[in-house]
Amino acid sequence: MAQISVNDLTFCYEGSFDSIFENVSFSIDTDWKLGFIGRNGKGKTTFLNLLLGKYPYEGSIDTSVRFEYFPYRIPGHPPEATAADFLEKLRPGLEFWRVIRELPQIGENDEILYRPFDTLSFGERTKILLAVLFAGEGDFPLIDEPTNHLDFAARESVKNYLSSKKGFILVSHDRELLDACIDHVLVLNRKTIEVQSGNFSTWWENKRRRDQFAVSEDEKHRRQIQKLKEAARRTSTWADKSERTKIGVDPDREHDRQKNRRSYIGVKTKKMQSRAKQMERRIDREIQEKEGLLQDLERPVELKLTQMVHYKTELVRLQDFSFRYAGMKAPVFTGLDLSVRQGERIALHGANGCGKSTVIKRILQEAGLSRIKSVYSEAGICQTVPGLVISYVDQDTSGVRGGVSEYCQEHGLDRSLFCTVLRQLDFERSQFFKDMAEYSEGQKKKVLLAASMASPAHLYLWDEPLNYIDVFSRIQLETLLLEYRPTMLFVEHDARFREKVATKVVTL
Numbered sequence: 001m002a003q004i005s006v007n008d009l010t011f012c013y014e015g016s017f018d019s020i021f022e023n024v025s026f027s028i029d030t031d032w033k034l035g036f037i038g039r040n041g042k043g044k045t046t047f048l049n050l051l052l053g054k055y056p057y058e059g060s061i062d063t064s065v066r067f068e069y070f071p072y073r074i075p076g077h078p079p080e081a082t083a084a085d086f087l088e089k090l091r092p093g094l095e096f097w098r099v100i101r102e103l104p105q106i107g108e109n110d111e112i113l114y115r116p117f118d119t120l121s122f123g124e125r126t127k128i129l130l131a132v133l134f135a136g137e138g139d140f141p142l143i144d145e146p147t148n149h150l151d152f153a154a155r156e157s158v159k160n161y162l163s164s165k166k167g168f169i170l171v172s173h174d175r176e177l178l179d180a181c182i183d184h185v186l187v188l189n190r191k192t193i194e195v196q197s198g199n200f201s202t203w204w205e206n207k208r209r210r211d212q213f214a215v216s217e218d219e220k221h222r223r224q225i226q227k228l229k230e231a232a233r234r235t236s237t238w239a240d241k242s243e244r245t246k247i248g249v250d251p252d253r254e255h256d257r258q259k260n261r262r263s264y265i266g267v268k269t270k271k272m273q274s275r276a277k278q279m280e281r282r283i284d285r286e287i288q289e290k291e292g293l294l295q296d297l298e299r300p301v302e303l304k305l306t307q308m309v310h311y312k313t314e315l316v317r318l319q320d321f322s323f324r325y326a327g328m329k330a331p332v333f334t335g336l337d338l339s340v341r342q343g344e345r346i347a348l349h350g351a352n353g354c355g356k357s358t359v360i361k362r363i364l365q366e367a368g369l370s371r372i373k374s375v376y377s378e379a380g381i382c383q384t385v386p387g388l389v390i391s392y393v394d395q396d397t398s399g400v401r402g403g404v405s406e407y408c409q410e411h412g413l414d415r416s417l418f419c420t421v422l423r424q425l426d427f428e429r430s431q432f433f434k435d436m437a438e439y440s441e442g443q444k445k446k447v448l449l450a451a452s453m454a455s456p457a458h459l460y461l462w463d464e465p466l467n468y469i470d471v472f473s474r475i476q477l478e479t480l481l482l483e484y485r486p487t488m489l490f491v492e493h494d495a496r497f498r499e500k501v502a503t504k505v506v507t508l
Contacts, residue, residue, distance in 0.1 A: 002030045004051070004140075008059035011043075011050060018430065020046050023059070026195050028169075028186060030065050030140050033162075035178045035200060036171045038188030039426050040442030040470045044171045048142045068139040070146060072129050077117065083128050084113040091132055098135035099128075106131060106161040121352040123154025130158065134165060141168040147177055148467045149395070151352045152493055173442075173471050175200055175496055200471075301424040303480040306456035307487070309342070312385040315459050315487060316340035316363055321380035323358055332358055333508050336380070340459065345481065345488040347502035354508040356491045357395065360461050363489070364392060391457035395464045397444035401437040407447070413454055421450040425473055442468035449477070462490040466497060 005027045012019040020043040028034055038044050050057055051067050072090045087094060100110045106127045112120060113128065120128075126146055133141050143162075147155045155177065162170065162181040169186070172178055178185075178200035185203045187194050196203055322334040332355035340346060348356040367384045369392070400407070408415040419432060425446045431439070436447060445468050452460060466474055474497060481488070481501045492498050498505065 002064050004028050004030060004061065004063040004065070006059070006061050009050070009061065010058040011046065011055065018428075021057075024193055025059075026186070026193055028184070028195060030063075031167050032184040033166050033182045034169045035182035035185045036169050036188075037173075037178070037185055037200070037203070037471065039190075039472060040446065040468065041426075041428075041431070041440050042188040044188065045144055045440065048144060048169070048171070051142060063140075065140040066138065067142050068133060068136060070129060070133045070141060070143045071126075072132065074117075079118055080116050081118075082114050083117050083120075086117075087113075087132060090129075091136065094132065094135060099131050102131035102135050103127070105164065107157040121151075121154070122149040123151060123157070123352055126150060126154065126158065127161075130161060141165075142171075143168055144171045145173070145468065146170075147172065147174050147493070149352070149464065150493060151350065151354075152495065153351055155493060173466070173469060173474065174494060175471065175474075176494075301476075302483075303421070303424055303453060303476055305453055305480060305484040305486055307484060308389055308456050308458045310385060310388065310458045312342075314339055314341050315385050315388060316489070317381065317383045318359070319381040321378065321382055323355060323362065323378045336508070338506060340487065340489055342458075342487050343485060343503075345486070345490070345501055345503045347498045347505045348489065348491045348508060349498070349505050350508035356508060357463050359508075360392075360463050360489065360491065363461065364390060388459060389457045391452040391455045391460045393448045393452045393460075393462040393465045395467065397441060397448065400439065400444040400447050402435060404432045404436070407436060407451075411451055413451055417454045418450055421453050422446065425450060425476070426470075440468070442470060445469055446473065453480075458487065460486050460488045460490070462488065462492070464491050464493070466492055466494050 007025050009021050009024040010019060011021045036044050036047075046055075048067075048069060049055060051061060052069055068091075075086050075089045077086055084096075087096065087099060099113070103110055103112075108124065108127050108131075112124050117125070130143075130146065133143070146158055146162075150158065155174070159177050159180045162168070162177070170178070170182060180199075182199050183197065185194075185196050185198065185200065187196070187203065196206065198206075316339070318336050318338040321336040321338070322331045324331040332353075336359070338346075338359070348359060350356055362378070362382055363384060366382050367388050367390050369390065402410075404419065405415060407413070408418050419427075422431075423429070427443070427446070431443070436444065439447070445465070449462075449465060449469075452462070465477070469477075474494065478497060478500050488501075490501075492501075
């Protein structure tokens with residue numbers, strides 16, 4: 001067992017408005033299965049890159065282990081190239097037999113190493129790369145969001161595989177994966193960093209109770225401060241009133257006033273003033289104790305959605321529908337019957353490559369938004385109602401670039417509303433002055449979601465909306481959809497989200 005000790009770590013990207021880390025210190029053990037949790041843009045991937053030595057920083061990171069990062073960058077290769085052809089480039093010195101040994105543990109055999117890599121599904125590629133990651137000896141794995149774009153079966157395989165390993169850092173927003181695979185958490189809070197034993201659910205319950213206690217303590221301190229301020233004000237008023245009686249005498253009201261009365265009033269006033277100052281010091285102490293209570297409190301803002309109502313009840317109908325790409329012998333799917341009615345939230349479920357995204361893009365095309373570029377043939381019926389307004393969230397974030405104003409102008413968005421939604425999704429104001437190409441993948445996905453939420457529609461088509469999205473925002477989105485009940489057709493492999501949100505699940 002070794003340790004990774006971080007001491008007074010400070011890091012800021014060149015030209016950035018603020019620091020990613022500032023005087024951060026903590027220690028972790030290398031035999032922990034450590035889940036790394038935090039909001040999008042807080043610096044999770046940046047920290048992994050700091051461990052890898054990619055950026056200069058202030059402070060120190062002390063450890064005796066070597067780090068290995070997932071996902072690997074796939075080198076350029078001809079279309080017919082197999083994984084076996086370039087594994088050596090991914091990890092120089094790798095012993096091939098060790099990869100073959102790992103594959104059965106993740107539910108695959110060595111046959112996939114000899115198939116053209118470009119023909120493999122996302123799940124198969126991820127399994128190969130994870131086998132490469134754990135095939136080495138003595139290296140500490142840094143695993144960055146391994147389940148994005150993976151279907152349910154592939155996620156289960158990855159979950160079972162990682163739960164059998166120990167000694168890694170796992171960055172993920174998948175609550176099921178974190179619960180199954182980790183025994184410690186490293187959390188980037190709003191202002192602090194904490195290390196805690198247990199899985200995600202344990203940490204989440206502890207955080208919920210800690211936040212409730214912080215709110216309760218904050219309210220108690222506020223009441224105490226208010227009482228002290230009122231008492232200090234009364235005492236100060238009495239002292240001032242008493243001080244004024246030292247000067248001048250009213251013979252009608254104070255005919256029996258003694259000559260030494262003036263000194264007595266002075267002593268009394270001094271005591272009152274001293275008491276007022278003591279109360280002010282107590283107020284300062286209470287304020288100091290109150291400071292920091294709410295610094296890590298997560299208060300997700302309630303999101304809003306404008307649902308348009310169509311005069312037709314049924315918005316989309318697919319009947320005995322099948323779809324085949326050019327060059328494919330078999331159709332992607334056959335005999336699909338699907339009806340989307342107002343108020344329904346339908347989840348399309350199935351393995352990668354079974355046609356979920358194809359269904360969504362075909363509906364977009366029928367509504368006048370052509371998104372299918374490949375040559376294809378189809379059979380059956382695909383119909384949408386006239387005048388249907390659709391709000392779409394794509395899997396692909398590559399189109400998120402440029403400034404906020406240019407993006408709003410290009411997509412017909414109200415800039416003020418768009419920025420408000422982004423702020424509700426935990427964007428800092430400083431982010432609005434950056435090129436969006438510099439955003440993290442999670443922040444880019446939030447841009448697509450904010451654009452959708454800022455666009456009134458009859459039907460919302462969301463294709464894997466939660467890829468890269470942090471846990472807090474996932475819960476925000478769940479709350480939004482359950483409250484506003486928009487008409488939706490969506491694809492999402494996060495089992496908890498699908499179970500909470502969907503009114504119906506259609507399996508392809």
